[in-house]
Amino acid sequence: MTTLSQSHPSPSKIIAPNAPQSQDSKPKIKVGVLGATGTVGQRFIVLLSTHPWFAIESLGASARSAGKAYKDAVKWKQVTPIPSVAADITVKECLPENFKDCQVVFSGLDADVAGDIEGAFRAAELAVFSNAKNYRRDPHVPLIVPLVNPTHLSILPQQQRLHSPPLSKGFIVTNANCSTTGCVIPLAALEKAFGPIESLVVTTMQAISGAGYPGVSSLDILDNIVPHIGGEEEKIEWETLKILGGITENEDGLKAFDMHSRKPLRVSASCNRVPVIDGHTECVSVRFSRRPPPSPQQVREALVAYTPEALSLGCPSAPRKTIVVHEEPDRPQPRLDRYFQDGAGVNVGRVRQCQVLDIKFVVLSNNVSIGAATSSLINAEYAVLKGVVQ
Numbered sequence: 001m002t003t004l005s006q007s008h009p010s011p012s013k014i015i016a017p018n019a020p021q022s023q024d025s026k027p028k029i030k031v032g033v034l035g036a037t038g039t040v041g042q043r044f045i046v047l048l049s050t051h052p053w054f055a056i057e058s059l060g061a062s063a064r065s066a067g068k069a070y071k072d073a074v075k076w077k078q079v080t081p082i083p084s085v086a087a088d089i090t091v092k093e094c095l096p097e098n099f100k101d102c103q104v105v106f107s108g109l110d111a112d113v114a115g116d117i118e119g120a121f122r123a124a125e126l127a128v129f130s131n132a133k134n135y136r137r138d139p140h141v142p143l144i145v146p147l148v149n150p151t152h153l154s155i156l157p158q159q160q161r162l163h164s165p166p167l168s169k170g171f172i173v174t175n176a177n178c179s180t181t182g183c184v185i186p187l188a189a190l191e192k193a194f195g196p197i198e199s200l201v202v203t204t205m206q207a208i209s210g211a212g213y214p215g216v217s218s219l220d221i222l223d224n225i226v227p228h229i230g231g232e233e234e235k236i237e238w239e240t241l242k243i244l245g246g247i248t249e250n251e252d253g254l255k256a257f258d259m260h261s262r263k264p265l266r267v268s269a270s271c272n273r274v275p276v277i278d279g280h281t282e283c284v285s286v287r288f289s290r291r292p293p294p295s296p297q298q299v300r301e302a303l304v305a306y307t308p309e310a311l312s313l314g315c316p317s318a319p320r321k322t323i324v325v326h327e328e329p330d331r332p333q334p335r336l337d338r339y340f341q342d343g344a345g346v347n348v349g350r351v352r353q354c355q356v357l358d359i360k361f362v363v364l365s366n367n368v369s370i371g372a373a374t375s376s377l378i379n380a381e382y383a384v385l386k387g388v389v390q
């Protein structure tokens with residue numbers, strides 16, 4: 001259910017040139033993929049097969065797939081062939097003892113099972129980078145969009161200390177819902193340049209691949225729009241606050257996410273499923289706290305100038321251009337723009353004045369790449385560079 005376009009740029013074209021030599025010259029870190037046969041799992045396999053720091057060691061999925069060679073277990077939907085480094089690996093059940101040679105696991109697990117499995121892997125001292133929603137609301141688990149708030153990793157020592165027994169290497173880091181991710185990256189750029197955003201109204205047009213494989217039935221989605229995606233609007237509304245909020249230290253010395261460390265941001269989201277294979281499009285309107293608000297041209301310049309720490313630090317999977325701003329009146333479009341930079345950045349267009357709030361624009365993000373697997377990878381790269389994963 002993914003990536004049917006023929007226009008994938010080669011991953012080598014997006015590798016940032018500034019990855020520190022010290023990491024490149026070290027032995028590769030052995031990693032596992034949980035949910036390796038799924039939509040997100042397949043994207044992990046493609047990205048990891050050429051990764052400069054990580055090497056695929058183990059693959060996990062359900063009991064239905066366990067015991068089979070990966071190439072026989074997976075319904076491969078990528079436009080490139082199954083990478084040879086993964087094709088003959090025997091898929092295992094998602095039990096920590098099957099992943100004991102890994103330092104890191106990436107999870108593309110179905111949310112029905114991700115909670116228990118990821119918790120068991122953390123308890124077994126594995127570093128877990130998850131796409132699933134299960135731990136996102138946990139007050140000790142960072143919810144990280146790597147091009148926005150990687151510094152929230154600083155809560156991990158507390159997560160490890162509060163675990164019983166305390167952990168030395170195991171932890172869980174989550175990334176956000178794919179629609180939240182696409183929206184929050186331009187918002188972060190705007191807040192950096194112009195201060196707090198007071199209100200946000202967002203309407204999404206979400207791709208079919210967001211629902212995994214086999215996903216939405218063809219009879220439901222062809223020639224149609226489905227104006228409901230269960231739980232999605234609520235996730236966008238609270239995840240945005242956790243990501244853009246700060247971390248404070250309470251009187252008891254414990255760190256806590258502070259979703260309201262700034263003037264509370266009011267968010268209203270409306271979510272729709274549309275007959276597009278990959279790429280979520282979102283129509284966004286914002287009101288700034290600061291008066292007068294920035295002009296559309298100032299907004300365009302701020303979006304283009306946004307440079308996240310993940311890029312300047314040298315995370316190899318960080319896109320060179322975090323936000324591409326289109327000038328054409330009919331861009332971005334999923335079919336034309338979703339694979340630019342291998343889907344690792346976001347595309348913004350139609351930046352203009354809003355007669356109700358201040359500014360409105362359209363954002364397109366690749367839900368399977370920056371909305372899922374690529375974000376997990378950059379989170380892990382950042383953690384390596386910060387010495388959190390050794």
Ligand SMILES: NC(=O)C1=CN([C@@H]2O[C@H](COP(=O)(O)OP(=O)(O)OC[C@H]3O[C@@H](n4cnc5c(N)ncnc54)[C@H](OP(=O)(O)O)[C@@H]3O)[C@@H](O)[C@H]2O)C=CC1
Nearest residue numbers: 035037038039040061062065108110111131132210212213
């Ligand atoms: N698709 C997207 O755009 C995004 C998805 N996500 C999240 O990422 C996760 C994966 O999504 P997606 O790839 O779309 O889902 P898929 O349905 O395509 O894949 C689910 C994966 O979970 C595995 N699985 C299912 N049941 C079990 C089990 N009992 N034990 C072990 N493994 C199991 C499946 O293995 P098997 O093949 O053996 O059944 C498969 O590998 C979900 O939590 C989703 O919400 C987040 C952001 C974006």
Ligand SMILES: N[C@@H](CC(=O)OP(=O)(O)O)C(=O)O
Nearest residue numbers: 131132133177178206210211
């Ligand atoms: N619900 C999203 C994808 C997803 O799985 O989101 P989450 O990880 O927040 O459950 C979509 O359908 O496009």
